[in-house]
Amino acid sequence: MSLAQAVERFVPDGAAVAMGCCLEPAIPFAAGHELIRQQRRDLKLIGPISDSLFDQLIGAGCVAEVVAAWVGNVSEGLGHCYRRAVESGDPWTLTVRDHSNFSISLALWAAAWNSPYIPTPTLLGSDILSGQAALELVDGSVRVGAVRPDVCVLHVQRADAGGRAHTWGPLGVAQEAALAAQRVILTCEQLVEPEVILSDPSRVLVPETKVVAVVHEPGGCLPSPLPGYWKRDHAAFREYAALSRTAEGFGRWLREWVLDVPDRAAYLAKLELDPLRITRRLLSEPADYGYE
């Protein structure tokens, strides 16, 4: 399935979409850009720290609500489209449900387990609580209400066509987001035979029963990094920060890097890939699943 098809079929207008769940690495930028190209509207974005992707979707007018701990540009600072949307409703009004990284994780775990909420000491004394019904102070704990994504999009190292994938490196809130979601879309660096995945079921994060689409999309995380595959494209984040300072500059960035780019292959063709590509392998010691 192509990414365009997967986004078309499984992410309707108004969907609650979890992305960027591993925090800084493995952000599914390709999928996000496809959402912009397909002019998706009224999305509810769910994630911990979004390193520019949420800002881009907000600037492109795809988003009605953000449920997140942090929206900006990790190496550069502010998220300028996010600022404009919150400060002056440009391009349009945004509902913001603030969280911390811990509380968004607990909100997703609650949804995964079909628990109404999880009580926690975090957020005590913080104004993040104020005016949010889903964050209630009761009996000295904060009840973090369940947050259930309709879709979770993950970019992973390798997957097979049946929806089984291997992920490694830091996971952020990816496990709970995928478990909580109604459905999961995977984009992957490598599409492999099932035998590769089945050789190591402990590295499978998401049960295939949740996975509705596997898209072979090398470089689908760029400019964010991915262990074993891609370095972070710092220059791209810097350029985005500089251009997105103004709505007009963001418009130029959007045309150049998203709207005028039909797909991820075309995006990659615009980059000098060699300095970004990880080439020196550092292979893990295998695990033995023998049984006889």
Added chain:
Amino acid sequence: MSLAQAVERFVPDGAAVAMGCCLEPAIPFAAGHELIRQQRRDLKLIGPISDSLFDQLIGAGCVAEVVAAWVGNVSEGLGHCYRRAVESGDPWTLTVRDHSNFSISLALWAAAWNSPYIPTPTLLGSDILSGQAALELVDGSVRVGAVRPDVCVLHVQRADAGGRAHTWGPLGVAQEAALAAQRVILTCEQLVEPEVILSDPSRVLVPETKVVAVVHEPGGCLPSPLPGYWKRDHAAFREYAALSRTAEGFGRWLREWVLDVPDRAAYLAKLELDPLRITRRLLSEPADYGYE
């Protein structure tokens, strides 16, 4: 460190000890038998399904309280020492805190996160709720109170001397039990160089900051199985079931397999190991942690 030293130093009388956390595989029988030999008393055992180990500790008089979903012998049925203790206080009275597998997992997650409880729909309508303050029905959900082990004992495939370990296969409640515990004791099949473990940080379950002892104890899980290393010793479970039917029979079993056996090496020497040993390797596809 020897297992005897680890148990001596880190599992005092009265300790709350989580064991058997992976359910049927990887049960730390060697550690349990050492607790018996050291005549540990008033332990509070915490675990989901204990495949005979809890029964043995109860029969040996080590246990004051059991917090578990199931205590018996998975392939054979009842836990006879558990029965005798509950039915007639033999060898002495036992406090039982019943759980389900899901609720014991949530109780450990709550402790791991320092949450007072986690509300859940499971246990609704079950008498497991009755008379247990730590399982409270409020607002249509069951609040499963946090259960915090003093010690969690895990048997793992390989570890280094610094307390880093690789585990693979089904985890049961091992992750939450280890995170919830004040301290973790690891017994391992293979003691390896740190490079082996550091080659794959995603396979590390427990942060080394929790680990107080690493004991090289091959076969420390037997008669329970371990992927890549040991088949389940079904005959041992059957023999235990037959003998433990009576207190006298249990006493004979205990002398032969625990009290008259100074350590795990001596236990293994009593077995025909070849049929139990897994020899045909089934190696996982490596993961690439390259960064340049």
Added chain:
Amino acid sequence: MSERFTAQELMVAAAAREIRDGDLVFVGMRLPVLAYGVARNTHAPNARALFELGLLRDRPADAFLGTMGDPPNVAGSLWATGTSSTMALMAQGDVNLGFIGGAEVDRFGNLNTSYIGSPARPQLKLPGSGGGADIAILSQRWVTLMSHEPRRLVERVSYVTSPGHGDGSPGWRRRHGLLGGGPAAIVTTLAVLRFPPQGGEAYLGSVHPGVEVAQVQAATGWRLEVSEECAATPEPSREELAQIRRLDPGGFWTRRSR
């Protein structure tokens, strides 16, 4: 009962037929492991098995299993994870069918695997819930397997470990917040008892070959309703038996006296 197969083999085959193609099955200990394998290799090639210790499979293991945690069940699995992740799928309603081993069941399908007699000083302490209560409350429908004896099929269990249809009143499960639909069948050594789709009281769905209805009634602790369609439980087919014997070659589960 026929010489061709044991009571356990018949139970396994009957349980396997409860599995529909495409089902996500929460497989309990013992006979259900075989039932999943039989179903997967006969009429339900797309059925998946979820195991509470943290495994997902789309085919039975390649070697005999004494427990779901035996290494052959891990090799080739689709997902090796923790209990709370498998339970997440069930809590979300994704599990179509669960199996629970029973010690004592009542006419409303409530299971007791905890205490016979007073919990404070029971006559018999059973091992407990395991994942049984979770399956009973959270799976869409569930089936239990047990030996058909008057002391096991009782009017009312004294302790409800895994709730069925409660007091049998309409809507009992919904009123108490239980998510799944409750027990669908009790597969015993003599018969298959079923429940109406909306819950309530068990009735005799079929009797095993060579078993009389009166014999079933005599072994049941309450006056059993007999359905109009009550017929003989189909014998295991040759293919089903072949699968059972492939999965349990030594007869550990289906041929030894227990």
Added chain:
Amino acid sequence: MSERFTAQELMVAAAAREIRDGDLVFVGMRLPVLAYGVARNTHAPNARALFELGLLRDRPADAFLGTMGDPPNVAGSLWATGTSSTMALMAQGDVNLGFIGGAEVDRFGNLNTSYIGSPARPQLKLPGSGGGADIAILSQRWVTLMSHEPRRLVERVSYVTSPGHGDGSPGWRRRHGLLGGGPAAIVTTLAVLRFPPQGGEAYLGSVHPGVEVAQVQAATGWRLEVSEECAATPEPSREELAQIRRLDPGGFWTRRSR
């Protein structure tokens, strides 16, 4: 300020000295990554770093990091896990020191990284908490780093993202159930502000080399207490500078104008 080092380099060195040997440090974004590396490679060889995205390390990465999620930070780590597992350690009180990047801080150490002005229609929307609120509430003590400007060091923040000592009254944190001890220091471009061990109001702990106390006061939005021991912040040592420049060879964090 000396020609020998930049303000950022001095801040990194000052932050590094807040790390004690053996500490488990919850490392935030940007300069704290460098501070951990410097401490680990100088006076705190046994300090470990915990990262909110799910990493534990006992040494800095072998290559430059633009973010904590860059692949060099993953290779050779001790534990690659999820956010909720690293937060578990902090919620249990195991984190000795946390770092939080600040946008606006007040005299009681409360941090605002969310909204300048009314949250409903702010003048400036900042990125939000990230893990900041968690660190502020759960770590044993924490330190924040920021540019020393009157608009950043204010009498009272209008929005508390990461609570410090609240209204400054004795026992405010304990009364509100906050687990950790709160802010220990604010490392700025001009000075190091400290808090009394029992909490309360920030005071001037040290001024950076070449900076006057009056200059610090002029850049601070409240009347700053000056401690009797107030001295010059020690300059980064040659070894500290060498470590900083090894970890940030291009000056991405410590030499470019931002």
